[in-house]
Amino acid sequence: MVIICARNPFSIRTVTMKTEVPTIQDVARVAGVSTATVSRALSYPERVSEKARRQVLEAVERTGYVVNEAARNLRQQRANAIGVIAPDLSNPFFSSIIAGIEQIAGPNGFGMLVTESSMTGQGAFDHASLLAAARVDGFVVLDGQIDLGRLRNRVTSLSQVPVVSACEYPEDLPAPSVTVDNTGGAEKAVRHLADLGHTKIGHITGPRGNILTTTRLQGFRAGLNSIGLPVREDFILPGDFNLEAGKLAAEIWRTMDDRPTAMFCASDQQAFGFISQLSRQGFRVPEDVSVIGFDDIEVSGFFVPALTTISQPRLELGRMSARMLLDRINGESHREGLHPQLDVTLVVRDSTAAPRPE
Amino acid sequence: MVIICARNPFSIRTVTMKTEVPTIQDVARVAGVSTATVSRALSYPERVSEKARRQVLEAVERTGYVVNEAARNLRQQRANAIGVIAPDLSNPFFSSIIAGIEQIAGPNGFGMLVTESSMTGQGAFDHASLLAAARVDGFVVLDGQIDLGRLRNRVTSLSQVPVVSACEYPEDLPAPSVTVDNTGGAEKAVRHLADLGHTKIGHITGPRGNILTTTRLQGFRAGLNSIGLPVREDFILPGDFNLEAGKLAAEIWRTMDDRPTAMFCASDQQAFGFISQLSRQGFRVPEDVSVIGFDDIEVSGFFVPALTTISQPRLELGRMSARMLLDRINGESHREGLHPQLDVTLVVRDSTAAPRPE
DNA sequence: AGCCTATATGTAAACGATTGCACCGCTGTT
DNA sequence: AACAGCGGTGCAATCGTTTACATATAGGCT
Structure with missing residues (x-):
């Protein structure tokens, strides 16, 4: 593999020995175009010429470039991540919903930050509002018992923050929710x-x-x-x-x-x-x-x-709530009052039978 | 609550109505000090004067400031987050380990990004290396079946990337691991x-x-x-x-x-x-x-x-691997060959008994 | 008084991407 | 021939921090 990275070629940090990671600048230099073109070639391929696109793609290949999310997030004012607040991570019931969320979030380029609301006493709420300030673009809340007062105090108008509650939901939460019947x-x-x-x-x-x-x-x-x-x-x-x-x-x-x-x-x-x-x-x-x-x-x-x-x-519960959250984040605002309810089905197995005759 | 935020006071984005969030500049202005002092007052309280500290803290309170992680991460070249790669999120066995990881990561200011390695076929590995470029500072790998060849191709020398494997571990992975006996x-x-x-x-x-x-x-x-x-x-x-x-x-x-x-x-x-x-x-x-x-x-x-x-x-397995990973990230490099093994115990209940006499 | 140190602060340059704006050349129309 | 329109590109500002460096002030020592 060829590493092309002219910036600061002699820097050797003796302690960490971290290999310099290529930036968009490096790609631009190798491709012989400006950084703007590189950025566009990657984000909006149809907006650059065939030729430029080829050159950029090849340069990316050669340098092994991968976008620095921190920089992107800062510029775009977006975290490209969602937060999940669960009451109990080790409960298999919730972990399945979380798996469903990940199934939607991941492929859409969103990371999934998971926290446990029982954490550290006061817990997730300092987490939550802290996260809200730059780490995540919204939340899926799996905890119906959550203390809304706290959140309200922090986040001026809760309804502005993209939140979707799944499964359990606080009754007075002015946010969409997805539940089952x-x-x-x-x-x-x-x-x-x-x-x-x-x-x-x-x-x-x-x-x-x-x-x-x-x-x-x-x-x-x-x-x-x-x-x-x-x-x-x-x-x-x-x-x-x-x-x-x-x-x-x-x-x-x-x-x-x-x-x-x-x-x-x-x-x-x-x-x-x-x-x-x-x-x-x-x-x-x-x-x-x-x-x-x-x-x-x-x-x-x-x-x-x-x-x-x-x-x-359960999986669908997670998937649906993730989809709704992503929609809200992308501005396709559902009405606040959207509360889809998924159907449940009876599964008859062996733990029920006719009562013993008197 | 008082919102103090002079920058661009008239901007009202009619669509999103997003409330402007205060920056360190706002805090500095309110406190009557420079941004450098604010930053220091928050990160190294002992390095600023008593007076400055008081003023900054009060300004933070009044503005409701909370640090923008994206900016910090960009500047510090650090994600303040760790990645967790699990083979199957809905498996209760893993979710308990994940809970343990979160117990350590959270309080230490680290977010926890969870991905499922089965995801999207090729899966976690594009994820993983992608994440490595800016989203996380290291990984806890819970999947022993993982395709190391892929990772190697991406990350030049794997041993440089902070990785700790827990529970299952690929035998040829040159990284610390924590397992049970x-x-x-x-x-x-x-x-x-x-x-x-x-x-x-x-x-x-x-x-x-x-x-x-x-x-x-x-x-x-x-x-x-x-x-x-x-x-x-x-x-x-x-x-x-x-x-x-x-x-x-x-x-x-x-x-x-x-x-x-x-x-x-x-x-x-x-x-x-x-x-x-x-x-x-x-x-x-x-x-x-x-x-x-x-x-x-x-x-x-x-x-x-x-x-x-x-x-x-299981909880301890997660906690210990998180601790080891955090240590590595902070440069307190264990020797590569660190492989603690936790003890297991026999729990006798009702599913075992003496064999039926012939 | 003069000098040196220590402490506290401010100034400004990064970090690495995205994107508004200006510009350039080309085509097609009048 | 002049001009509008347009696709493609580059320049440079910007996002919000942290931190190296410069500066200022006070205090201690000779």
Whole structure:
């Protein structure tokens, strides 16, 4: 490989030994054109002559030039990157959405900066506003619990900053969001259980205050209503989305003297925790109790028993939110009130069955 | 909040309505000092007078100034960011490592750019070298399968570019790496099974060519040897780390006329797939066959049965590799040959038991 | 008093790209 | 022959920092 780089040819930094990286100047010199032409040849090929384009391309090849993003970003007042704020990076549910975001961002020349909102106490928000000042062009927010007050104080009018929330969303956030039909999903779950013949259907909720918790609970009630089943408040157990919460709920279920014969869990993880603890106590799923989850994470199909659940298009959730964000960044402003909702589907596997005859 | 920003006070871009963001010039004006002093007051507080520092800090407060990273990066020839190359973002195993990296990078003022190496075919490598030119100061590589030839062609001498590989590592990569004791882990697994009384112990490997596959297989053999058990080649089934591979292996196990009574799986996910498929066929774990995994991902403790496995410190793996990378970036060059190896521990749960008496 | 040092500040030159503007030559029209 | 229009190109300003260097001021020493 030939390295052509006349600028400062004798500089040898003895410590780092960093090889000088070619600049647009070097390319221009080799190609025998001005830097303006080089820049144009690369960004708007159709605006330079055939000949110039060839020369530039060859010079790029020979020098091994690659654009310095920092310089470009400074000049263009653009970061060519988006920020992702997730509540919990190690949660497989979120990582799949993040993968979806990357699938769109990457090929469009955008980097993806990932932060965890739980970070450092006050956390992501200093991050976020700090980032907003030059590192990213916008955010995808995956955390519905986020403290908006803080952000508002920093960023004068939030609605100006390109933000798209995905999955969970703060209700009062004046930004587009992409979600799934949580209410409808919960209704489908209930209906499925009822179709199997269950009349005593319970629910383990998500964490208090979370929007997903609210909508799924709402769907749960609506589902029961629509098929004429009474809502038994004592069958609604408070929980969280994680494994531990399912375990805790199992302990409560065990102590009930009138037990539901089927449980709708607010997440797959929760369902795993529930089933796991029950099995340990000698109960069997679905023989003793049917269990249905929500999310359809990858492992669900391989759980024992394979989990019946409401499947969310997580990858598509990420892809769509990234697309919307990129659109906003590029000025193709959707109306603020854009809130697409993706459909969810019932996936029947082995954790649900007809109730044991009395 | 007071916005002080004299530069171009009448500019109102009607389309975007972007609020002008204050620069260091604005701060300097308000504080009544030069930009140099502002810069110094923020970066080296001890090098300016008490008075100047106070004035600058107050001006920063009033203007809401936050440094423009693009400009800083350009000037300093530094990106203040690290790149992470992962083979599969939605895999919970990797996401935990990524979380660990972020825990170190974030607080140190480094952004974390995440890319998936499977991306776009040729993929991460154009990404990677492109990034190397200005977006990141170094990489943590989580993908051992990576095509080094490509990278080499781009980056003249790879050893100059700060790279740390974590978990998996290409054997010929002249870069520090942080791994876990895979061989030792495999030995522990085998020993545990032997201690329970198993003599017919099998293994489902990872994907061909992967370094983890090799070292774990090696440990498996070594373990058998050290306790005087023969290595039955027909008990070694080829696989992959994912769920599907476990399922496939289960089918093979079923057709064997002389079956191992215990299986050491190359990953937890694989173990899930194996157990899941077996259960579906009416076999029981650990009664019919003991199963031990490798990784100890979060859900393992809640599987049915709870999975006995070799636990890796995934978060620490990420944290340590991030620390090493940051050190290298800051010039505190470790020797090239630094390859710390973290310990793994056996976690005994319910998927292993003594073999059924003949 | 004179000189030297140390400390605190300001001035201005980078960093490497993009892009508004001016210019040049050519073609086609009047 | 004059001129408008246009595609292609180069010049040079600009983005917002950091930092080498110059300068100023104060204080300590002989």
